[in-house]
Amino acid sequence: MSEETTTETAAETTAKSGTAPSRRSLIGWGGAGLALGAVAAGGTAAALRTGSDAVPAALSGDAVPFHGTHQAGIATPVQDRLHFAAFDVTTGDRDALIALLKEWTAAAALMTAGHEVGEGTAGTQPEAPPDDTGEALGLKPSRLTLTFGIGPGLFEKDGKDRFGLKSRRPKALIDLPAFPGDNLDAARSGGDLCVQACADDPQVAVHAIRNLARIGMGKVAIRWSQLGFGKTSSTTPDAQTPRNMLGFKDGTRNIAGTDTAALAKHVWVGEKDGPEWMVDGSYLVARRIRMHIETWDRTSLKEQEDIFGRDKVEGAPQGKQRERDEPNLKAMLPDSHVRLAHPDSNGGATILRRGYSFTDGTDGLGRLDAGLFFLAYQRDVRDGFVPVQTRLSRNDALNEYIQHVGSAVFAVPPGVRDKGDWWGKALFS
Amino acid sequence: MSEETTTETAAETTAKSGTAPSRRSLIGWGGAGLALGAVAAGGTAAALRTGSDAVPAALSGDAVPFHGTHQAGIATPVQDRLHFAAFDVTTGDRDALIALLKEWTAAAALMTAGHEVGEGTAGTQPEAPPDDTGEALGLKPSRLTLTFGIGPGLFEKDGKDRFGLKSRRPKALIDLPAFPGDNLDAARSGGDLCVQACADDPQVAVHAIRNLARIGMGKVAIRWSQLGFGKTSSTTPDAQTPRNMLGFKDGTRNIAGTDTAALAKHVWVGEKDGPEWMVDGSYLVARRIRMHIETWDRTSLKEQEDIFGRDKVEGAPQGKQRERDEPNLKAMLPDSHVRLAHPDSNGGATILRRGYSFTDGTDGLGRLDAGLFFLAYQRDVRDGFVPVQTRLSRNDALNEYIQHVGSAVFAVPPGVRDKGDWWGKALFS
Numbered sequence: 043m044s045e046e047t048t049t050e051t052a053a054e055t056t057a058k059s060g061t062a063p064s065r066r067s068l069i070g071w072g073g074a075g076l077a078l079g080a081v082a083a084g085g086t087a088a089a090l091r092t093g094s095d096a097v098p099a100a101l102s103g104d105a106v107p108f109h110g111t112h113q114a115g116i117a118t119p120v121q122d123r124l125h126f127a128a129f130d131v132t133t134g135d136r137d138a139l140i141a142l143l144k145e146w147t148a149a150a151a152l153m154t155a156g157h158e159v160g161e162g163t164a165g166t167q168p169e170a171p172p173d174d175t176g177e178a179l180g181l182k183p184s185r186l187t188l189t190f191g192i193g194p195g196l197f198e199k200d201g202k203d204r205f206g207l208k209s210r211r212p213k214a215l216i217d218l219p220a221f222p223g224d225n226l227d228a229a230r231s232g233g234d235l236c237v238q239a240c241a242d243d244p245q246v247a248v249h250a251i252r253n254l255a256r257i258g259m260g261k262v263a264i265r266w267s268q269l270g271f272g273k274t275s276s277t278t279p280d281a282q283t284p285r286n287m288l289g290f291k292d293g294t295r296n297i298a299g300t301d302t303a304a305l306a307k308h309v310w311v312g313e314k315d316g317p318e319w320m321v322d323g324s325y326l327v328a329r330r331i332r333m334h335i336e337t338w339d340r341t342s343l344k345e346q347e348d349i350f351g352r353d354k355v356e357g358a359p360q361g362k363q364r365e366r367d368e369p370n371l372k373a374m375l376p377d378s379h380v381r382l383a384h385p386d387s388n389g390g391a392t393i394l395r396r397g398y399s400f401t402d403g404t405d406g407l408g409r410l411d412a413g414l415f416f417l418a419y420q421r422d423v424r425d426g427f428v429p430v431q432t433r434l435s436r437n438d439a440l441n442e443y444i445q446h447v448g449s450a451v452f453a454v455p456p457g458v459r460d461k462g463d464w465w466g467k468a469l470f471s
Numbered sequence: 472m473s474e475e476t477t478t479e480t481a482a483e484t485t486a487k488s489g490t491a492p493s494r495r496s497l498i499g500w501g502g503a504g505l506a507l508g509a510v511a512a513g514g515t516a517a518a519l520r521t522g523s524d525a526v527p528a529a530l531s532g533d534a535v536p537f538h539g540t541h542q543a544g545i546a547t548p549v550q551d552r553l554h555f556a557a558f559d560v561t562t563g564d565r566d567a568l569i570a571l572l573k574e575w576t577a578a579a580a581l582m583t584a585g586h587e588v589g590e591g592t593a594g595t596q597p598e599a600p601p602d603d604t605g606e607a608l609g610l611k612p613s614r615l616t617l618t619f620g621i622g623p624g625l626f627e628k629d630g631k632d633r634f635g636l637k638s639r640r641p642k643a644l645i646d647l648p649a650f651p652g653d654n655l656d657a658a659r660s661g662g663d664l665c666v667q668a669c670a671d672d673p674q675v676a677v678h679a680i681r682n683l684a685r686i687g688m689g690k691v692a693i694r695w696s697q698l699g700f701g702k703t704s705s706t707t708p709d710a711q712t713p714r715n716m717l718g719f720k721d722g723t724r725n726i727a728g729t730d731t732a733a734l735a736k737h738v739w740v741g742e743k744d745g746p747e748w749m750v751d752g753s754y755l756v757a758r759r760i761r762m763h764i765e766t767w768d769r770t771s772l773k774e775q776e777d778i779f780g781r782d783k784v785e786g787a788p789q790g791k792q793r794e795r796d797e798p799n800l801k802a803m804l805p806d807s808h809v810r811l812a813h814p815d816s817n818g819g820a821t822i823l824r825r826g827y828s829f830t831d832g833t834d835g836l837g838r839l840d841a842g843l844f845f846l847a848y849q850r851d852v853r854d855g856f857v858p859v860q861t862r863l864s865r866n867d868a869l870n871e872y873i874q875h876v877g878s879a880v881f882a883v884p885p886g887v888r889d890k891g892d893w894w895g896k897a898l899f900s
Contacts, residue, residue: 168773176718263837289605344597408692
């Protein structure tokens with residue numbers, strides 16, 4: 043058979059699949075909310091096109107609502123897996139950036155509801171690249187949340203006010219000070235924009251970041267990204283606190299996602315805080331914390347427990363029985379981690395932690411490149427991460443076994459309120 | 472309160488938790504099979520010590536049996552997540568290596584059954600490092616399998632017969648030839664030993680590799696390791712074939728783990744194949760295949776489908792309706808992936824694929840370092856991977872979008888038969 047004949051056959055196949063989508067393609071596109079007639083008439087593309095108002099309701103209870111007062115992915119119960127990406131904005135064109143943010147928002151609304159981006163991949167336009175990369179086709183929403191943040195570089199970079207936003211930079215969005223022991227890699231730090239993708243299925247989180255990167259081609263480029271394989275924090279009071287790569291439960295006394303008073307006090311930007319475009323938003327600090335696990339593993343159990351201020355198996359504060367017992371800070375070594383990180387040691391400073399463990403292969407010296415990708419949300423970085431980390435970086439007994447190798451800070455705007463809203467709209471208006 | 476007093480309190484706590492383990496510590500140690508009396512008398516350590524015969528039965532149906540004719544993790548239904556590690560043997564002492572392999576085997580038997588290594592972490596010896604790193608304490612077995620392999624370097628390295636094994640190297644364990652397009656990174660290739668850890672919970676897989684590395688300190692060092700976030704193959708005929716990072720179902724027609732005839736023909740080393748120590752074992756080829764997903768995402772759907780020889784949504788071979796329909800190879804382009812990889816194009820060469828998708832951050836150029844970590848088992852590398860990859864590397868239309876950047880080959884011995892057996896025993900006997 044000649045090559046020409048073969049090609050024809052393939053084209054026929056493609057054409058056929060474009061006009062009669064399989065059951066799976068309907069599922070992938072969110073067919074549940076669509077009349078079959080519309081699909082047969084080629085209506086799928088229109089109904090699900092990025093930016094359309096016709097996004098059907100979530101396919102299953104596995105979806106976290108995208109629209110709301112606050113962005114999802116902060117107070118939301120912590121999902122199992124993470125893909126986090128920081129982007130550099132490579133365009134200097136304000137209108138192009140705004141267009142991208144609108145497109146991203148529409149894509150995020152679709153993907154978090156378990157749909158594909160744009161027309162799907164069933165070949166309504168076989169001669170064009172698919173609007174979605176396709177590797178999440180047939181997968182459930184998996185509680186995907188996409189949380190968007192804005193780094194200092196969007197307001198000013200290299201002394202330039204690229205987008206006329208310099209005067210709108212929140213005072214709370216500071217450049218983090220240098221902390222003792224920091225060993226930051228510029229290639230794993232900073233970023234003009236960020237998206238935190240959390241989901242129970244890693245393929246869903248990876249797919250979401252990849253599609254946003256694809257949509258942003260020519261306007262943004264991924265500066266760094268981090269996969270997290272296991273959550274280390276819980277925002278659900280009755281859930282087990284997961285263990286970090288040192289084998290300990292840490293962050294037990296986290297802010298609960300249901301504790302609206304604590305969220306209002308420590309996490310959400312209030313009306314009096316300003317600026318107006320950030321009200322109901324939050325500030326995110328991301329730190330890549332490498333753990334020297336080989337050294338840690340040679341440390342005695344007693345020393346490990348003294349360093350943390352907890353027992354290892356139960357996770358109880360030293361001198362207590364249960365993980366969630368109120369710690370007696372004075373029963374712990376002065377430089378123990380729990381004692382130093384406790385709000386009482388930091389003038390009440392409290393942050394919402396949402397970190398993930400990572401393992402990124404080896405470091406060339408036969409050691410696992412593993413640790414904690416620390417994510418913390420707060421109402422003001424100056425009252426949250428900065429006082430806590432100032433104290434920890436100076437005194438924490440744990441410092442012998444960890445090193446901060448990446449750092450970034452982002453303003454996380456309020457939630458997208460409705461179909462007419464988009465990520466950053468209030469900032470650009 | 473003085474520091475001294477504080478220390479005393481901590482020590483008391485530790486001592487207490489050592490003699491009265493919490494419910495969770497019992498669960499972590501596999502307490503279900505243990506009488507409480509034995510625990511109270513400090514019997515836990517003895518019962519669960521590495522090498523002991525008293526390993527209780529699995530805690531839940533989530534455990535895959537460790538002992539058997541073949542190693543688990545080959546024909547076993549593919550688990551969701553992977554942590555794969557290749558080790559260099561750093562000791563030249565044959566007895567030390569044998570001692571390590573015995574210790575590894577005992578630890579693997581414990582961990583795959585959902586137990587901790589050694590005495591657990593509850594402080595029976597608070598002044599010593601814990602025998603287990605602890606981060607999987609309280610987690611289920613999660614279908615963990617640990618599959619052990621031996622690389623060419625154990626038989627001969629730099630012209631030296633380090634362990635007196637040179638004459639025992641199987642003929643089927645060849646050094647892979649260079650294939651067109653290979654761009655192999657030595658730091659991600661090779662290895663004297665390997666362990667493939669597969670589990671449904673990534674923390675369980677990461678924990679297992681880390682503990683084996685810890686046990687091997689001073690005798691072996693991790694040369695490279697790879698985390699896989701999502702399986703790309705299925706060895707279960709009725710399961711959906713997962714999608715790879717190009718959005719396609721690939722490896723649909725894999726060998727089923729229940730197809731004993733196909734396994735005997737294509738995967739397990741037979742008595743006539745030899746050498747004797749490899750009978751019921753297999754050979755593993757590992758390839759880190761980087762996918763240029765940004766370029767792929769700009770390719771038209773039609774071209775993508777032509778390159779694979781499948782439709783994207785359903786995964787059906789071109790010209791067919793369903794994923795598992797028998798492909799009509801002549802309906803595909805001559806250089807399409809499915810056509811070239813099919814046994815009919817390779818003199819019947821058939822391999823059992825068990826690959827995983829990976830995403831390891833970015834490559835410094837704003838592109839995701841993502842792709843397929845390809846794992847394939849076969850009865851003889853010369854009749855399996857080599858003919859298939861020879862053809863693919865020369866002709867596959869997919870080569871424009873992928874690049875092989877890491878490579879390794881291992882002899883995978885038969886299963887550990889019983890408590891007296893250990894990884895590689897027949898080789899060293």
